[in-house]
Amino acid sequence: MKKLADDVIEKLIFICGITAIVFVVLIFVFLMKEGVSFFGEYSFHDFLLGKFWYPTSDPPRFGILPLILGSLIITLGASLIAVPLGTMAALYISEVAPKGAKDVLKAGVELLAAIPSVVVGFIGMVTLVPIIKNVFGIPTGLTALSGCIMLAFMAMPTIVSISEDAINAVPWQYKEGALALGATKWQIMYRIILPAAAPGIIASVMLGIGRVIGETMAVMMVTGNAAVIPHGFLESVRTMTATIAAEMGETVRGSIHYKALFAIGAVLFIITFFINFVADTYLHKNK
Amino acid sequence: MMNTKTSQKIAFSALLAVTLMVILPVLIIIIIIIREGISAINWQFIASMPSNGMRSGGIMPAILGTIYLVVLSVAIALPVGVLAAIYLNEYAKDNLLTRVIKLSIVNLAGVPSVVYGLFGLGLFVIFMKFGVSILSGALTLAIMELPVIITTSKEALNSVPQSFREVSLSLGVSRWKTVRHVVLPHALPGIMTGTILSIARIAGETAPILFTAAAFYVPRLPNSVFDQVMVLPYHLFIISTQIPNMPKNLSYGTALVLLMLVISMNLAAIVIRTYFRKRKKW
Numbered sequence: 318m319k320k321l322a323d324d325v326i327e328k329l330i331f332i333c334g335i336t337a338i339v340f341v342v343l344i345f346v347f348l349m350k351e352g353v354s355f356f357g358e359y360s361f362h363d364f365l366l367g368k369f370w371y372p373t374s375d376p377p378r379f380g381i382l383p384l385i386l387g388s389l390i391i392t393l394g395a396s397l398i399a400v401p402l403g404t405m406a407a408l409y410i411s412e413v414a415p416k417g418a419k420d421v422l423k424a425g426v427e428l429l430a431a432i433p434s435v436v437v438g439f440i441g442m443v444t445l446v447p448i449i450k451n452v453f454g455i456p457t458g459l460t461a462l463s464g465c466i467m468l469a470f471m472a473m474p475t476i477v478s479i480s481e482d483a484i485n486a487v488p489w490q491y492k493e494g495a496l497a498l499g500a501t502k503w504q505i506m507y508r509i510i511l512p513a514a515a516p517g518i519i520a521s522v523m524l525g526i527g528r529v530i531g532e533t534m535a536v537m538m539v540t541g542n543a544a545v546i547p548h549g550f551l552e553s554v555r556t557m558t559a560t561i562a563a564e565m566g567e568t569v570r571g572s573i574h575y576k577a578l579f580a581i582g583a584v585l586f587i588i589t590f591f592i593n594f595v596a597d598t599y600l601h602k603n604k
Numbered sequence: 605m606m607n608t609k610t611s612q613k614i615a616f617s618a619l620l621a622v623t624l625m626v627i628l629p630v631l632i633i634i635i636i637i638i639r640e641g642i643s644a645i646n647w648q649f650i651a652s653m654p655s656n657g658m659r660s661g662g663i664m665p666a667i668l669g670t671i672y673l674v675v676l677s678v679a680i681a682l683p684v685g686v687l688a689a690i691y692l693n694e695y696a697k698d699n700l701l702t703r704v705i706k707l708s709i710v711n712l713a714g715v716p717s718v719v720y721g722l723f724g725l726g727l728f729v730i731f732m733k734f735g736v737s738i739l740s741g742a743l744t745l746a747i748m749e750l751p752v753i754i755t756t757s758k759e760a761l762n763s764v765p766q767s768f769r770e771v772s773l774s775l776g777v778s779r780w781k782t783v784r785h786v787v788l789p790h791a792l793p794g795i796m797t798g799t800i801l802s803i804a805r806i807a808g809e810t811a812p813i814l815f816t817a818a819a820f821y822v823p824r825l826p827n828s829v830f831d832q833v834m835v836l837p838y839h840l841f842i843i844s845t846q847i848p849n850m851p852k853n854l855s856y857g858t859a860l861v862l863l864m865l866v867i868s869m870n871l872a873a874i875v876i877r878t879y880f881r882k883r884k885k886w
Contacts, residue, residue, distance in 0.1 A: 323780045330780075333684045334691025335701075337708040337754065340747050344715060345727040346821050363771070406626045409619035424874075425627035431870045432633065433808025435837040436859050439632050439844050443852075473626055503612035524714070531716025533811040534837075538845060558718045560810070565722070570730065582722040586715060593714035597707065 348586055351579030358573050360517030364580065370555075372564065374572045379577045381584070383546045387461075387554035388530055390470040390541070390547050394465030395472055395529045400522050402469070407518075410477070411484045412506055423478075430474035441467040445541055453551055459541030462550040467535050468491030472525035479524060479600075483517020484510055516602040523596035527589050533558040557581050611802060634867075637859050644857025658821065658843055663858055665825055668864070669738075672826065673817060674807050676742035677749060682799055684746075685753030689795075692754070693761040694783050710839030713751035717811040720748050724816040739829040741817020748812055749802040758796020760791035793880035797873045804869035808862065810837040836862045 356364070359379055367380015411424050441463055450458030487510050495505045511518075541553030542563060561578050568575040648662055655661035696702040724744030734740040764787050772782040810818075819832035820842060826833050840858045843850050 323778050326780050330687045330691045330695060333687035335705060336684055336688055337705055337712055337750065340750070341708040341711055343727065344719070344723045347731075348719070348842050350724065360799060402622050404625055405619050405622040409616075409623040413616055413619055414623075422623060422627060423671075425630055427870065427874075428634075428867070429630045431804060431808075431866050432630070433810075433837055433862060433866060435808065435810045435841050436633075436637070436863055439855065439859050440636065442844060444636065470626075470629060477626065483710065501608050501612050503615045506607065508617075511699075527714050531714070531718070533716065533718040534841060540839070558716055561722065562811055562814055563717050565725070579722055579726070582719045586719050589714045589716055589719075590711050593711050594707070597710045 320456070339425075341382070345583075345586065348579055348583040351576045352583040355573065355576035355580045359577070363382060364577070368546060370402070370560070372568075372577065377574065379580075381557065381560075381581060383544050384555055384557045384560050384581065385584075386546055387540075387544075388556040388558070390417050390461050390554055391464045391468060391536060391556055392526055392529045394461060394550060395468040396522070396526055398465060398469035399472040399476055399525055399529075403473050403521070404524065406473075407477045407480035407484060407504060407521075408511070411481045412510065423481075426474050426477050429470065430478075434471065434532060434535040435538070437467055437471060438535035441539040449551075453504055455551055457541060457553070459539060459553055460551050461540060461547055461554045464536045464540040464554065464556075465550065467539055468529045468532055469493050471532055471535060472529050476521045476525040479521030480518045481515040481523065486517065487513040516599045520596040520599035523592050523599070527592040527596070530592070531558060531585065531589055537562055557585055561585075565589055610710060616657045634863065636861055637856055640853060641856030641858075641860030644696065644853040645860060649854075649857055650861070653823070654821070658839075658847055659854070660677040663836070663839060663861065665822060665859065666834040666836045666839040666858075667855045668825060670820075672738050672805055672833060673741050673745060673813065673835060676738060676829065677745035677806060678799065678803055680742060681746035681749040681753055681802075685750050686757050686795060688750070688754045689757035689761055690783055690788075690885055693758050694779070694787065709751045709754055713755075717748070717809055718814070719816050719880055720744055720812040721746075721816060724812060729816055731797070736816060736832050738817055738826060738833055741813040741833075742829075743833075744812045744816045744842075748809070752802035752805065752809055753795075753798055756801070757791070757795045760794025760798065761787060763794065764790045793876060797877045800869050800873040800876070804866045807869070808860070808866050810835075810841055815837065834863070 334490075364379055364381060365385075366382055367378060368382050369378045369380045371378045406422075406426075410419055410426075414422055436454055445463050445466060446458035448458070449460060449463055491509050491513060492505055495509050500508070536556050537559035540555065540559070542555045542559055543553035544555040544560065545552075547554045561581055564574070565578050568578065646843055650662060650667065651664050652662035653665060654663065692702065692705065696705070721744065724747075728734045728740035728743050729736055734743075768786050768790065769782055772786045773779070777786075809886065813835055817833060818835045818838040820834075822832060822834055836858065840862060843858060844855045
């Protein structure tokens with residue numbers, strides 16, 4: 318009898334063990350189900366490379382090129398800010414900061430990660446957006462630049478904490494060897510530690526980028542959401558995520574517009590799946 | 605050529621400046637929200653319904669909605685997540701299946717929140733016919749929490765010394781009984797910390813509940829898990845973007861309540877972690 322109870326619970330443990338696989342597959346299936354039915358009605362080529370996103374015009378046009386470029390410009394800008402700042406902060410926190418300051422700085426980074434994206438978006442709207450409007454003398458501060466700056470801060474905790482782990486994991490023998498040869502601490506940091514921690518730092522950057530591409534609320538609140546092909550950082554842009562979030566509420570279930578939004582979801586899922594897969598490979602390179 | 609000592613000094617100062625640039629905005633954000641929002645916080649704001657098209661009154665239904673969603677989602681995700689962690693740490697062999705599970709967890713953690721929303725809409729709202737409801741939202745959030753709970757619980761189980769298991773097994777105790785009575789109690793603080801952190805993250809999420817649970821405005825409180833609810837983050841989104849002439853201090857006040865909720869949960873997790881780390885005997 319006792320043996321039977323153990324068997325039952327162990328079966329249950331196994332079932333729970335594989336839930337992660339089940340859900341990844343289910344998410345993919347549910348996105349593809351609507352996506353495939355969308356491509357029955359609309360050409361894949363016009364979807365991916367179409368320059369116009371006019372979902373409610375007659376006939377509707379579902380070109381997501383402006384949305385892909387919108388996500389791209391935000392991701393690019395946010396990475397340009399977050400990657401150098403994030404890695405430098407990680408280097409400072411793990412190698413330079415005194416013991417007491419280290420814990421405070423780490424808590425600060427954790428706190429940054431804890432702020433909900435809708436709060437980040439709200440703060441961006443009331444502080445950064447007016448500043449950008451005034452500094453550049455443009456009619457609205459709801460621009461790609463505002464999105465890049467806010468999202469850079471949202472990517473920072475991922476980049477800092479994972480880079481820091483990678484830097485800490487560099488074997489101490491490397492440092493001692495260099496010290497014995499008379500290198501200064503700074504020389505060791507950029508000649509020895511940075512190259513040795515590079516795979517982990519690359520992984521942290523990829524995970525940070527994954528976070529930026531998938532971010533929805535903050536980006537929707539500060540970028541102005543104009544679905545046109547962007548030409549610069551001072552224009553309003555619309556990302557793929559913001560399009561789904563803003564339009565799904567107004568579509569009719571089962572309509573072609575509804576299916577088009579699922580198709581965008583599938584594109585996002587495939588992009589982030591790829592990014593996470595590569596990042597994970599880099600993370601396990603050292604071990 | 606520059607003296608190596610001088611260049612080190614310059615480099616370290618630059619690194620410090622950058623680190624402050626990363627950390628200080630967090631403090632500035634928190635200070636701004638507290639300064640502007642504190643005037644809105646009073647008992648009436650916390651405990652009454654919104655009125656006058658949300659331009660006055662309180663945010664009670666949104667606070668309650670957030671609590672309902674979070675509690676239900678954790679009730680679903682915690683048992684599944686802990687059992688999954690037990691499988692990975694105590695039972696799984698190093699084979700292809702285990703590698704696929706680990707990869708799935710990594711990818712589940714990286715799926716954009718709005719894609720979870722689409723999935724919840726497709727599976728729970730439409731396919732399972734739960735409608736836009738607390739149940740659909742909580743299930744969607746539960747799947748989002750899973751990777752965090754599994755990963756942190758697995759780490760907690762992994763930090764329990766192997767000798768504990770060997771002693772128990774050598775006394776003839778079964779595998780599951782060993783896990784249940786010897787390993788799990790020691791891993792509990794770590795599991796709790798991870799769970800609270802995942803709750804804090806979930807409480808602030810908006811995109812996954814946009815199409816699965818959240819309502820713009822509901823004049824009464826929910827009666828069952830099949831009702832729509834108002835939710836704090838979504839409420840903040842609406843009042844700061846969709847409602848013209850919204851009194852600014854109410855938006856800040858809502859942001860402040862949400863921020864305090866999330867930060868206090870993070871602090872609780874940190875306190876639990878340090879308390880048990882100190883008491884650890886091995």
